[in-house]
Amino acid sequence: MDIPAPEPQDLPVGLYTAEHYFRLVDEGVLEPDDRVELLEGVVVAMAPQNTPHAAGVTRLTKALMKAVGARGVVRIQLSFIASPYSVPEPDAAVVPGRVEDYDNAHPRTALLIVEVADSSLKQDRLTKAMIYAAAGIPEYWIVNVVDQQVEVHRDPDRRARHYRDVTIVRRDGHVELEAFPGTFIAADDLLPVLLAD
Numbered sequence: 001m002d003i004p005a006p007e008p009q010d011l012p013v014g015l016y017t018a019e020h021y022f023r024l025v026d027e028g029v030l031e032p033d034d035r036v037e038l039l040e041g042v043v044v045a046m047a048p049q050n051t052p053h054a055a056g057v058t059r060l061t062k063a064l065m066k067a068v069g070a071r072g073v074v075r076i077q078l079s080f081i082a083s084p085y086s087v088p089e090p091d092a093a094v095v096p097g098r099v100e101d102y103d104n105a106h107p108r109t110a111l112l113i114v115e116v117a118d119s120s121l122k123q124d125r126l127t128k129a130m131i132y133a134a135a136g137i138p139e140y141w142i143v144n145v146v147d148q149q150v151e152v153h154r155d156p157d158r159r160a161r162h163y164r165d166v167t168i169v170r171r172d173g174h175v176e177l178e179a180f181p182g183t184f185i186a187a188d189d190l191l192p193v194l195l196a197d
Helices: 018-023 051-071 121-134
Strands: 036-039 042-045 073-075 092-095 112-117 139-144 149-157 162-170 174-176 184-186
Touching: 036 121, 051 073, 051 092, 051 112, 051 184, 112 121, 121 139, 121 149, 121 162
Parallel strands: 112 139
Antiparallel strands: 036 042, 073 092, 092 112, 139 149, 149 162, 174 184
16 A cells, blocks of 8 residues: 655745646746756756766666666656655656656656756755655665766655665666666766766
8 A cells, every 4th residue: 555655844834835836937937948846845946957967867868768668758857746845857757657648747656766966966865865755766866976876775765754775886887777677777877987187
């Protein structure tokens, strides 16, 4: 039986719900191209993409499309409704079903969510990990460009809002997609090669 995700404790009055967040463009508060996401009721600006982050997203897209194929839908930097107060835009989400299943609604569940992290590393490890664990996302990866590793989070504790199992996969290692046993992606295929300063 699915246990509903707990809401953040003691949310102050005035925080945005996902429903209101999606109306902010119609209300003239946001422009359609604004790079923002809703995290625990707060509209948060997303950092401009630097070259390593963009390279990581490009590598991630290619690797996931190849690994997942038609067994799921790979969505890149699109809204994901994690809770009534959180609508992040993960760098990648592998969601169940077919493309057509999301023609009229954003997904509310995922098989895997991935964030490419450089300047966003703290937020991806703390806030985003809590949001995804509370949503019951079974697997969450952080492609850590800074430390040149992939951080694999599994076994979410929805009530405590954290992942019980965190594994570090370094270059030359491989990550198995939990939703697709026997399907592996090389860490080298996810991590951009950074030139020394």
